Amino acid sequence: MASSHVGYIPRALSSVRFHAGQATNRHRTEEIDRFERDRLQDTLRTLAIYPLLHWRVKCALRFAQLRRNRLCVKKKRQPPVSAPEGGPDPLIPPDSLHSVGSHGSAEYVAVGEEFFRYFIDLCELKPDDRVLDVGSGTGRMARPLTRYLKGGSYEGIDIVARSVQWCQRTYASRYPNFRFHFADIYNKVYNPDGKHQASEYRLPFETSSFDFVFLTSVFTHMLPQDMEHYLSEVVRVLKPSNRCLITYFLINAAAWKLINEGASYHSFKYELPGCRTEFGDTPEAVVAYDESTVRGLYAKYRLNITEPVLYGTWCKRKDGLSWQDMIIATKPADCV
Incomplete structure (x- = not known):
């Protein structure tokens, strides 16, 4: 039977x-x-x-x-952002602050809420989990998590000092279980004066210390050597049998077809060793990876991908879930 x-x-x-x-x-x-x-x-x-x-x-x-x-x-149409009683939402940053991928407060809120549902529904995030947000920016993902992580905690880390400082001031008194850290890492676009190389940076957290790790719009701004090192660090700090979610621009046959037809929002016409970029002078601005390359790295660092990969709409794929492609993966129980 x-x-x-x-x-x-x-x-x-x-x-x-x-x-x-x-x-x-x-x-x-x-x-x-x-x-x-x-x-x-x-x-x-x-x-x-x-x-x-x-x-x-x-x-x-x-x-x-x-x-x-x-x-x-x-x-x-996106509804206007509703302000809580007593005035504007204090967790929405001023427009003058750097905020990757958001254009106005309504989109800032909508994207955060969108990924909040992915964390719970697809990654089975629990209220008492310890969470790491690599590339936390101005708290776009942290904001909705404040309603949920009652017994857990959140650590955010970013390379843009002003964004980190604003989050530290904004969250410290309201949500003491939410902490933000500055990583002074060089990036040609986002931190050109950074002191450290991403390929040598060690996340300031203990091994196997997080129940859930996520990176949104991070590897889409990193070149191969840096990206691979970060992936190894994700594996290091993630607890065995737990999950991570990372977004990419993944190049495969379906994406290439749409790019060649002129349908895609990105062309990725500049080829570099191990990746493709949208701009020749500032390659870190928008970076894409061949899907087979990314799968090979996950196998190398023993991350088990949850199939199917959740493709995005960046290349005008009709059945995309979000904007970028998402990979959810699990660290094996015997991987320490």
Whole structure:
């Protein structure tokens, strides 16, 4: 009987993804066909020997719902940011501060809330987890986490001093379990006077000390040697059996097709050893990596990728989830 279930599981996974894609293309908000979902879940309950596959199916179902919700949000105008009683939201930075990828307070809030759902629904973040945000900026991801990390803690680290200083002043008295650190690392675009090289920098945290580590719009501004070293540091500070989420611009056959057709927002026409960039004079401004290269690095540092990779819409991919591509991965239990 188990063998028949084994044969059914790949078809079930395929069916889930098919229904998810169909629902998304039609911009429907209803759930995936209930009969198919219930049949799949009944099967999985009988297969305790397939916990990893069970997780993959759950992830596919959550991804389908998040993607449909994301499409619905895109169809609507962003509402104005609502101010709490007593005045403006103190966790929204002034426009004069550096804030990667946000144009105005409404988008700043929307992107933070978007990733907050990914952290919980796709990465299973818990309220008592210890979290590390590498590239914390002006607290775009920290802001929604203040509502959730009641028994846990948050550490943010960034290379832009003014952003870190603002976060330290803003969060210290309100949320003492949220701490921000300045890393004086050289980056041609974001910290041209930095004293240290990213390829030699050691994160100021103990080994295996975080339940969840994430980097959003960080490796999209780092060259290969620096990116690989940071990835090794992520593995070092992440606890065994726990997850990380990292965003990229990933080049693969589908992305190249859209780029060559002129559909993509980025062309990545400049080729450097190990990566491609959008601008020749400031390569760190926008950096893309071949997907096979990134997969090879994850294998090298023993990070197990949760399939499928969650591709973004930067190249005008019709079924993208967010803007950049996302990889969620787990550090093995025996990796210390």
